[in-house]
Amino acid sequence: MKTIMVNGNSLKWEEEMNIDLILKRKNYTFKMLVVKVDGKLIKKTEYSKTFVQPGADVKVIHLISGG
Amino acid sequence: MNIYQNPYNPEKIKAAHKLLAELKYEIKPLVKGYSNQTLYINVGENKIGSKPVDQVMKDKFTGGRGFNMKLLWDAVTENTKWDSPENEIVIAAGPMGGITQYPGTGKSIVCGISPLTGAPVDSNVGGYFGPYLKFSGWDAIELQGIAKKDVIVYINGDEGIIQIFEAPEEDTNSHLIAEQMCDIFAENEMDMKSIATVSAGKGAENSFFGCLNFSFYDRRRKVARLKQAGRGGLGTLFRHKNIKAVVCKFSGMNANNNEVDDLEKIKDVGASYHRELYKEDDKQCDMRHVGTAHLVEIMDDYDLLPTHNYKFGADPRTPKISSVVWREMFTQGIPDGCWYGCTMQCAKCVDGYILQTGPYKGDTVSIDGPEYETAAAFGANMGIFDPHFIVEANFYCDTYGIDTISFGTGMAFIMECYENGIINKEITGGYDLSFGNGEESLHMLHQMARGEGFGKTVGLGIRRLKKLFAEKYGADPKFLQDIGMECKGMEYSEYMTKESLAMQGGYGLALKGAQHDEAWLIFMDMVNNQIPTFEDKAEALHYFPMFRTWFGLQGLCKLPWNDVEPANNAETDDPAKVPAHVANYVDIFNSITGRNIDKHEMILQSERVYNFQRVFNLRMGFGTREHDMIPYRSAGPVTLEEYESRVERYDKQLLEKWNWDPSGKTLEERHQKTREFREDAYQKLCDAVYKRRGWDNNGVPKIEKMKELKMDLPGVLEVLNKYYN
Numbered sequence: 177m178k179t180i181m182v183n184g185n186s187l188k189w190e191e192e193m194n195i196d197l198i199l200k201r202k203n204y205t206f207k208m209l210v211v212k213v214d215g216k217l218i219k220k221t222e223y224s225k226t227f228v229q230p231g232a233d234v235k236v237i238h239l240i241s242g243g
Numbered sequence: 244m245n246i247y248q249n250p251y252n253p254e255k256i257k258a259a260h261k262l263l264a265e266l267k268y269e270i271k272p273l274v275k276g277y278s279n280q281t282l283y284i285n286v287g288e289n290k291i292g293s294k295p296v297d298q299v300m301k302d303k304f305t306g307g308r309g310f311n312m313k314l315l316w317d318a319v320t321e322n323t324k325w326d327s328p329e330n331e332i333v334i335a336a337g338p339m340g341g342i343t344q345y346p347g348t349g350k351s352i353v354c355g356i357s358p359l360t361g362a363p364v365d366s367n368v369g370g371y372f373g374p375y376l377k378f379s380g381w382d383a384i385e386l387q388g389i390a391k392k393d394v395i396v397y398i399n400g401d402e403g404i405i406q407i408f409e410a411p412e413e414d415t416n417s418h419l420i421a422e423q424m425c426d427i428f429a430e431n432e433m434d435m436k437s438i439a440t441v442s443a444g445k446g447a448e449n450s451f452f453g454c455l456n457f458s459f460y461d462r463r464r465k466v467a468r469l470k471q472a473g474r475g476g477l478g479t480l481f482r483h484k485n486i487k488a489v490v491c492k493f494s495g496m497n498a499n500n501n502e503v504d505d506l507e508k509i510k511d512v513g514a515s516y517h518r519e520l521y522k523e524d525d526k527q528c529d530m531r532h533v534g535t536a537h538l539v540e541i542m543d544d545y546d547l548l549p550t551h552n553y554k555f556g557a558d559p560r561t562p563k564i565s566s567v568v569w570r571e572m573f574t575q576g577i578p579d580g581c582w583y584g585c586t587m588q589c590a591k592c593v594d595g596y597i598l599q600t601g602p603y604k605g606d607t608v609s610i611d612g613p614e615y616e617t618a619a620a621f622g623a624n625m626g627i628f629d630p631h632f633i634v635e636a637n638f639y640c641d642t643y644g645i646d647t648i649s650f651g652t653g654m655a656f657i658m659e660c661y662e663n664g665i666i667n668k669e670i671t672g673g674y675d676l677s678f679g680n681g682e683e684s685l686h687m688l689h690q691m692a693r694g695e696g697f698g699k700t701v702g703l704g705i706r707r708l709k710k711l712f713a714e715k716y717g718a719d720p721k722f723l724q725d726i727g728m729e730c731k732g733m734e735y736s737e738y739m740t741k742e743s744l745a746m747q748g749g750y751g752l753a754l755k756g757a758q759h760d761e762a763w764l765i766f767m768d769m770v771n772n773q774i775p776t777f778e779d780k781a782e783a784l785h786y787f788p789m790f791r792t793w794f795g796l797q798g799l800c801k802l803p804w805n806d807v808e809p810a811n812n813a814e815t816d817d818p819a820k821v822p823a824h825v826a827n828y829v830d831i832f833n834s835i836t837g838r839n840i841d842k843h844e845m846i847l848q849s850e851r852v853y854n855f856q857r858v859f860n861l862r863m864g865f866g867t868r869e870h871d872m873i874p875y876r877s878a879g880p881v882t883l884e885e886y887e888s889r890v891e892r893y894d895k896q897l898l899e900k901w902n903w904d905p906s907g908k909t910l911e912e913r914h915q916k917t918r919e920f921r922e923d924a925y926q927k928l929c930d931a932v933y934k935r936r937g938w939d940n941n942g943v944p945k946i947e948k949m950k951e952l953k954m955d956l957p958g959v960l961e962v963l964n965k966y967y968n
Binding site (some may be wrong): 203210 | 526527541545767773807938
């Protein structure tokens with residue numbers, strides 16, 4: 177099974193897997209996010225156009241909120 | 244405008260006032276954010292006096308919570324209990340408090356020896372009192388003694404007069420007395436915004452988790468709005484002193500009451516922030532439309548919304564209490580700041596609500612909130628997914644002076660005890676207190692306010708209830724310890740921590756008890772996986788509590804720091820800290836005081852007070868490792884039901900995180916092993932945090948640390964020498 181890493185945890189890779197799909201699969205609904213793919217910052221406007229390959233290291237950093 | 248079926252008569256109330264003491268004083272302009280004196284009131288002896296604030300006090304304690312802790316330390320001894328006459332309520336704004344060019348600058352901080360914990364507690368609150376007090380000439384007010392009869396303390400900051408009145412006719416409950424104070428002390432309707440009142444209610448008299456209500460007059464709604472200093476039972480202490488209200492009148496608001504060093508710089512920083520807020524908020528937390536209630540569905544999505552006494556973190560009924568519902572119920576389009584100039588506008592309000600129960604049934608009222616904590620506590624944790632119940636209970640908790648968090652978490656504990664047969668209808672007075680029972684819960688709330696029935700028992704708080712249920716009803720004390728969500732005697736606020744070790748420490752290692760205002764690390768830890776090692780977590784549990792302590796020193800609200808962020812925050816080196824906003828705070832502090840601190844000195848200011856407060860805990864018989872221990876429900880699944888509900892997660896962790904193969908093991912064995920690993924991890928976390936903070940392995944600040952911070956004061960050393968020798 178092909179996978180990617182999201183915040184250090186493996187996630188099954190899918191064809192045409194973009195950032196929006198990753199967020200959906202992980203149920204990441206919080207709005208204040210910083211997304212990086214292999215160290216490169218992805219702006220929110222680029223989420224739908226950014227496709228990841230198997231083995232990609234994706235960071236979806238949720239900025240501290242709450243409290 | 245509230246509509247009452249039994250209106251009060253302000254003239255009759257005023258006529259019954261009997262003057263007990265009076266002090267006239269000269270009002271002097273502030274000097275760079277400070278008035279350089281504090282006000283001392285003893286309601287038992289009818290004494291009114293002042294104390295100077297010198298440079299040493301400012302250097303070591305900065306202001307706000309720092310001043311409060313210093314004054315409280317001087318007022319009490321190691322033998323003082325919460326109900327001792329010498330115990331104090333101390334209220335202050337900090338040096339940054341009251342500026343109107345930047346959001347979130349109107350906070351008061353309140354301190355005292357807590358009825359819930361027996362140790363010093365701090366609680367912050369909006370409303371106008373703190374800034375008005377400072378502009379009236381006082382950096383802080385101490386309230387000491389116990390009055391023989393109900394009194395009101397009145398500070399007239401326009402004329403320089405302080406009075407103590409005997410006050411027999413005022414209502415005690417806050418929504419009424421806050422309006423009555425406006426009617427009595429304001430010149431006319433336009434002047435009502437000059438009146439700020441601190442009060443508690445009948446529930447504060449009859450529970451250990453009474454809150455304080457701080458008012459501000461809303462000219463558009465024509466009501467006195469209420470914000471709460473909720474945590475730690477300070478309302479209980481207030482009513483124990485027989486104080487009905489502390490009122491401050493100040494009508495001289497201008498752009499520079501703080502007499503700052505560089506007003507233009509503050510205006511520039513503020514204008515930039517306001518632009519950012521208007522541009523980004525709708526896309527981020529939407530604070531201006533739903534306030535902190537935006538978090539309800541987010542917490543549910545991440546399995547963090549405490550449900551049924553923190554057993555679970557999500558529930559399919561959550562949409563019934565989500566921000567979509569609150570957006571509809573909150574009046575939109577009316578400015579909702581709890582201090583002048585706050586463009587965040589998150590103090591949301593339900594207007595025109597007709598009360599369905601209790602002594603004010605049928606009255607039409609405006610209700611502040613609910614905030615996230617209240618919606619989560621009443622809705623998910625008590626299992627009552629009904630917004631109308633939440634609003635009704637929110638109103639009564641506020642006006643009765645009851646902390647919604649302690650009430651909600653306390654009731655959730657009661658409900659689990661009820662469902663486990665620890666208590667029954669015979670004990671509760673015939674009430675079925677199963678999860679989800681809103682009507683019965685409101686009965687408990689009204690009973691608590693009247694000081695009657697099982698409702699009064701609920702008001703003991705979880706720590707005392709655990710003892711009672713074990714001793715009187717033969718309950719298993721270990722099970723009660725596992726499910727009773729309190730630490731140091733304070734009920735947990737509304738976040739699930741099972742999957743975030745760092746956040747377990749955020750609650751357990753907080754100085755005052757289980758409140759999240761020192762550190763909220765769940766996303767960094769559980770979701771982002773940014774702080775994987777004990778040392779990483781310890782660093783976060785050093786930086787964030789110190790950074791957030793600074794808000795309490797200065798009179799600031801935390802929300803503008805990170806509930807809206809610059810568009811380019813993601814591109815910075817350390818986005819979780821929001822570097823641009825930290826720079827704003829440094830710039831504003833320097834522009835007010837004329838000093839030249841940097842972000843490192845900011846943390847040092849906090850460290851001085853934070854460590855002083857830890858030693859203060861030690862002085863009062865707390866402040867060591869045993870008091871930092873948490874209920875197991877905070878760390879993992881107490882019951883097999885909880886384990887089974889997330890069985891895949893827990894089994895996977897056993898194998899991958901702890902290197903223990905769960906295959907072929909019984910549910911009981913996996914459940915027990917999970918507990919062993921998680922409890923061991925919490926101990927290791929404590930070790931790492933103590934080391935990072937410069938404390939010994941028992942959680943006591945080292946003498947070298949206090950010297951390094953220049954906080955090796957004689958009283959501090961006396962406490963530490965006793966411990967170390």
